[in-house]
Amino acid sequence: MALGQLREPAADGRRVQSAGFIAALEARAERSAAASAFYEFMRFSILQAWACLFGGAMVALLIATAWFYPKGACLARYDFLTLAAIALQVAMLRWKLETWDEAKVIALFHIVGTAMEIYKTAVGSWIYPEPSLLHIGGVPLFSGFMYASVGSYITRVWRVCDFRFTGHPPLWQVYLLAAGIYLNFFTLRSIGDMRVVLFIAAALIFRRSWIHFRVWRAHRKMPLVTACFCNAFFLWLAENIGTLTRTWTYPSQSVAWSMVGFGKLGSWYLLxxxxxxxxTLVNRPIPYAPASRRCKTSMALQPAKI
Known part of the structure; x- marks a missing residue:
């Protein structure tokens, strides 16, 4: 996808101007290795931001409502966040930024995340301190959309960066590991925390797995576990924003805010x-074929459509 394709549909004249501008940028990028690397990094950053559109909008809403939402409003802040999240999801489907198959998986994220939130708030792991009408137990319904935003990002970046894989494990192993991780979130208090075993299992299962992604003319690659850790770090940052805005709080933050511990990075990695x-229920991993790179060079401006 050329950078020009990130914008909304425009008149033919504007489209031609945009294509010319992108072509000029690419011509400059080809003049040196440093310029090419910088241009590719900028494309990568823009595509990442575009892929996390839903999650970024949700974080922006957390900040905006914490600062500006009127105290004592008839509609509780949490309920406003729930309605805003629904509107965002509808808009993304309406503008075809997500497919219906992807929306079904994102809905599954909402269910899975909300179920875990209900349990975790019930045992006092964290709380939502503000009132709301749209809630289940102590969990406002917007919280499920925070988990859904992770699914939205993964499905969108998968398409935008044309994911291919080498050394991918059988999906049954991935599903079994995921089931064990999810079960551990519920049983760590009663049976014991098995995260160390799960980390080892993940390292073994994905030890040969590489993601091949394309942001310009050639596929780049990184270990799948590295991609998960990088994303876990940004989720940890988002969680710190969530607690800083007192959208939810941990027991240690009841008196004053403190940074969420780095130990949560492990939890986010497993999540x-x-x-x-x-x-993978809707995006089956496609093997990377090195020979296909030659075929795709002539399609440099046409990566997977958003």
């Missing part, structure tokens, strides 16, 4: 494996 497993 991303669950997320990845659910996305």
């Amino acid at each position: 991303l494996i669950i997320s990845y497993a659910m996305v």
Whole structure:
């Protein structure tokens, strides 16, 4: 996908101007290795931002409502966030930023995430301190959309960056690992925390797995576990924003805010494996064929459509 395709449909004249501008940027990028690397990094950053559109909008809503939402409003802040999240989801489907198959998986994210939230708030792992009408137990319904935003990002970046894989494990292993991780979230208090075993299992299952992704003319690659850890870090940052805005709080933050511990990175990493497993229900991993690179060079401006 050329950078020009990120914008909304425009008149033919504007489309031609945009294509010319992108072509000029690419011509400059080809003048040196450093310029090419910088241009590719900029494309990568823009595509990543575009892929996490839903999640970014949700984080922006958390910040905006924490600062500006009127105190004592008839509609509780949490209920506003729920309605806003629904509107965002409808808009993304209406504008074909997500497919209906992807929306079904994202709905599954919502259910899976809400179920875990109900249990975790019931045992006091964290709380939602504000009132709401749209809630189940102590969990406002917008919280499920925070989990759904992870699914939205993975499905969109998969298409935008034309994911291919080498060394991918059989899907039954991925699903079994994801089931074990999810079960551990519920049983760690009664049976014991098995995260160390799960980390080892994940390392063994994905030890040969590489994601091949394309942002310009050639596929780049990184280990799948590295991609999960990178995403876990950004989810950890988003969680710190969530607690800083007091959208939810941990017991240690009842008196004053403190940064969420780095130990939560492990939890987010494991959650991303669950997320990845659910996305494979609609996006089956396609093997990377090195010979296909030659065929795709002539399609440099046409990666997978959004």
